[in-house]
Amino acid sequence: MTPLSSCLMLSALLFSVGFAGVLMRRNAILILIGIELMLNAANLNFIAFWRYGSAPEALTGVMFVIFSIGVAAAEAAVGLALIISIYRHRKTTQIDRINSMRG
Amino acid sequence: MLFTIFAALTIAGAVAAISLRNLVHSVLSLILAFAGLAAVYLLLGAQFIGFAQILVYVGAVAILIVFTILLTRNDGTFGTSSQASWNLGALIVIAVFGTLAWTIHSSAALQHALPPQPEATMQQIGTALMVRFALPLEVIGLLLTAALIGAATIALHEKQERP
């Protein structure tokens, strides 16, 4: 296995674990944790391709990850604020109880 | 060798984070996973990203999640979804992972020779951020400010309007 493919396998694994958390847990906080894991998996991909890619001088991968981390931070803040707000209204963080958007 | 260890650590932390019943425990496992990932970044030569990972994820996001857990403490119910949906979810996750793994395995892009270790010094990153990526940097600053204000507004304790 080349270093790149092992990195990619790690990333895929991490993504799947995060996805499993999103799909199989009902607590909104855990779902958010899963999402964070998926984001990190994506970041790992960028770094890996930067490291083993063809033009590392351009630093594109690194830059992308920096901005991705920034966006992720914003996402986490807003997401958690939403969870708190929802909790205040519905006294729950169980995602399957929050279905007022049902068609 | 080091890579394998850190990768295993990361996966273990991630699995623990999503499977533990106690939320605080899962956050601690999450921190483990983040730290492992940071180590992987360092191994890959992205020092800045590694430290940023630790600062942002371990230092900020994880702490934020802990606070949220504390604020929504008396939820009462823990646990996973119903058995049927759990099974379905597991099936889908396996399918996704299988797809990904197969794709990676069969990809032609991985057959390249190993390039030399690229340079990613702080100076280079700083120059790139200030020159080529100046506008995105500004935008991300704006986005963070907006998110900060938005989060504060959303989470603010609303006044009871109805008597």
Next chain:
Amino acid sequence: MTWIVRNLWLIPALPALAAGLTALAKRHQRRYSAALAIGAMGLSFLLSLCAFSQVMLAITHGQPSRQVVNFPWFEFGNQWLKLGWMLDPLTAIMLVMVTFVGLLIFIYSTGYMAHDDNFTRFFCFLSLFAAAMLGVIIANSLLLLFMCWELVGLTSYLLIGFWYHKPSAAAAAKKAFITTRIGDLAFLVGMLWLFSQAGTLLFYDQGAGCLEHSALTAMVAHLTGIGMAASTGIALLIFAGAVGKSGQVPLHVWLPDAMEGPTPVSALIHAATMVAAGVFLVARVYPLMAAHSDAASALSATTALQVVTWIGAITAVFAALIAVAQNDIKRILAYSTVSQLGYMMMGLGVGGVAVGMFHLITHAFFKSLLFMGAGSVIHGCHEEQDIRRMGGLSKLMPVTFATYAVGMLALCGFPLFFSGFWSKDAILHAAMGWSISRIPFYLGSLGALLTAFYMTRQVYYVFFGTSRLASHHEATPAAHTAPPTPHESPSSMTFPLVLLASCAILLGAVGTPAWPWFDSFLSGEAPIFAFAGFLEHGILPVMLTSTLIVFLGLALGWWFYGRQPILSADLPDALEQLQPGIFRVLQNKFYVDELYEHTVIRWNSALATFSDWLDRWVWNGVVMTVSNLVLGLSWLARSTDTYLVNTSFDEGCNTVTTSGKLLARLQSGRTQSYLRLVGIAFAALVLVLIWSARS
């Protein structure tokens, strides 16, 4: 350019400001409003004196006597509409006259209106009027002049109808407004025509104004369809505006009725200033009136000036005839004003600007004096206006009597010592030398005779004989228990009278043939004193003739009314005894009002009835038919909708609703089920992509 020229706008602006501030005053703030109005007017008067001396200085130093300030008002298309003001001898003399007379009348009003409830409103209107009038005078643009002109008309309406609770006053105000509107319409049309011809409405604009040589030449050369020069047409239309404003025949009917307003208003508006605005307008656009093509001899009068002369001459006699048979003290003066305005027009027509304007100025002084004297009499006699019910006032109101006598003699043109003599004489002399016809001269002389006659009649009725006031009040005992005695008016009323009386005497000195100061001032030359002016051709005979005529008129008046004192108010007039038929015609003002009633107004109402009928039956019928048609069509459309479109539409709706319900089941509201789908779709997408890339 001197300070006063640049700030000439202050002269109308100050009274306007005073009017605005007075309008905000409370009703009981009498002192404040009067002080404000008089103060503003006084300042304007001082500024006018500055302007006057500026012009004088310019003339003595041989500088050009006309200075203009123009400024752009707004832009339309690719040209600017400009407004402006100017200072020339005509403006200067009018400014001084209007502000001076206006100031005196303001002071007089504080006495006359002292007991009126709407004292502040009165001063607000007066100030506004003064502002508008001064605006007319300084305007260097026909448009600005027109705007102020209309403002003058508006304030005149407000002031005539000041006692609006009296139906006659309200009707008189309406009549004045509508009648002058007829003239103003012509004025407006003339103005538009002028703009289309000259491309500007500025009078003087460094060679580009509409009264300057190039524009005039173009307008004279431009012939209309009926072979008349455009300048003549425009001049006649503008003159129509002047006819309306100055109460010339046939639009004179409003002026006598306007005496329903308070007497200071009559003095200010309907004797001294507003009615003079028409004469002033003609004098202002005189270059246009007198514009002639090079082919015509410079001496012969243009068509426009001929019209002005004839209208003026006819008006002078016509109104004087009516005045002979009136019994209302103010109405007599009103008709006398109409007659004198006719003189002014005639003077403009036959002799040019200076002749007409000189009479305007002298007339403004003695006629406002007469009106204010009449006001004093009315005030003293407790609002009695019928001269048959006065009498013997010379002892009771000595100051009023003395000043009134001065005004009366000035109006009659009593020789040598009174201003009216000189100004009227100038007109008659010019009429005598007119190239077209002698008739205006004869008409003017007849008018002078009649003027002397009716003024004598009035004075005998009012001031001599026995008091007939009591007999009147015995007839209506409900009004007063004791017959009131007439009394002299307060000093705020007599002071302006005395001042004006001295002016009425002294002003004649500036326009004698020996020292034609006024004439040369208006034409911008230094005056020359020469006694030989009296000996110039035709002057002495004319002076002698007019002197004879005046004495004849005075003697006739004495013969009819002075020989034996008038004893009773109910006795018929001396002239009525002699010629009852003619007297009745005159008393009814030649039935002009009735004529209008039966022609113009009847036509108008017939037209209105016809229009009403047309509207009600023809147009309404068309509209109803159309609307019924539309109703029928819409009924058809509705039926189609209900029975054809709706059914299929409902079917479609049901289908959409059913399918929507079906699809809504997918929308469970559970986030995780969505995410599951996303996962499946992701996996499927990757597989498809790879598979398609392989094959």
